[in-house]
Amino acid sequence: MKKHLVFCLLVLCAPLVGCGKLDERHVRRFVDQADETARKRFAPEICALRAKNFTLHQKFQSANERLPPAELDLDRKMFCVEAGKFARLRQYQLERKSLEVDLAPDRKTARITAEYVETLPYYEPDVMPATPDDFREFQILESRDESVIGFEDGDIVFLSTDADIQQSLVPKGSRDIPYT
Amino acid sequence: MRALAGPAVALTMIVGLLAYRAAHKEVAPARDFTELELSLPGQEGSCYSLSTTFIANGVFGKTPRTWKKVDDDSWALTVEHVIQGYNGPSREFQTWTFERHGKAVELVKVEASQGLPQDPAASLDDLLSAPNSMHSTPVDRCLVTGATGYLFKRK
Numbered sequence: 231m232k233k234h235l236v237f238c239l240l241v242l243c244a245p246l247v248g249c250g251k252l253d254e255r256h257v258r259r260f261v262d263q264a265d266e267t268a269r270k271r272f273a274p275e276i277c278a279l280r281a282k283n284f285t286l287h288q289k290f291q292s293a294n295e296r297l298p299p300a301e302l303d304l305d306r307k308m309f310c311v312e313a314g315k316f317a318r319l320r321q322y323q324l325e326r327k328s329l330e331v332d333l334a335p336d337r338k339t340a341r342i343t344a345e346y347v348e349t350l351p352y353y354e355p356d357v358m359p360a361t362p363d364d365f366r367e368f369q370i371l372e373s374r375d376e377s378v379i380g381f382e383d384g385d386i387v388f389l390s391t392d393a394d395i396q397q398s399l400v401p402k403g404s405r406d407i408p409y410t
Numbered sequence: 411m412r413a414l415a416g417p418a419v420a421l422t423m424i425v426g427l428l429a430y431r432a433a434h435k436e437v438a439p440a441r442d443f444t445e446l447e448l449s450l451p452g453q454e455g456s457c458y459s460l461s462t463t464f465i466a467n468g469v470f471g472k473t474p475r476t477w478k479k480v481d482d483d484s485w486a487l488t489v490e491h492v493i494q495g496y497n498g499p500s501r502e503f504q505t506w507t508f509e510r511h512g513k514a515v516e517l518v519k520v521e522a523s524q525g526l527p528q529d530p531a532a533s534l535d536d537l538l539s540a541p542n543s544m545h546s547t548p549v550d551r552c553l554v555t556g557a558t559g560y561l562f563k564r565k
Binding site: 297302 | 500
């Protein structure tokens, strides 16, 4: 009877042994999931992948090279508000160009470096669009993101992201971005 | 034993719900603080309560805001936005610190992004333009004929 009990406990605990440890496969799967969530542009799901103390630092160089880059620091609350604005877009494309994973020695966290190309409508700052289609150019955002991911409440989440973004503008007719 | 199972489950759910609500409750001052008349130190009251001023400025609703308790009679409110400029997105914020003094709440300190009012007097003038232009409901003291207030414009 005792042997059975010990065996049952071992079987039940086995999946937990790996708990709290990351491996590259987990990390890549998590990044795939995060990218897919971004493509859906559904803020609650985007937010759910960020830790309570998540921070974003973003450096943005506009297409006009004469302007200095804009730097932005956001906590999770503000990040989620911005993610909510994402839902207004009708055309959005996200392509990941590269992904590097660097696991911490204790495998509790990992540093991921990814390069992305995003294509989305460019609405000029001082112009209120009449419809989501009311824009003349697409903006292409080439970014290099360095993120730290780890566990929170048993789930893998982004702990921080440092993004370096370069914007370029192309005429609306030069890209065929499907409506989603 | 079975008779107790139902009430036990219900009790567990209620306790869980109360714990969840307590943990997720937004930290904010009590209504008796936000209903006080807004003023500047050394000036007469503005005739508008703190809550009326914020409602007129659209601070409530979907605006991201964070209250922080400084002490029993003092609260700080941070309101922030991301604004899209030609050089990209940037964060704009204002933090106001309010202190209770008798029947008034005084704006004693302001921290804000560049381009926004940086001192309490300028910031209060900015805040009061909305309730004054909308003729928001003043506090009881200013409903009396002849009552005056800092920058107050009677309808």
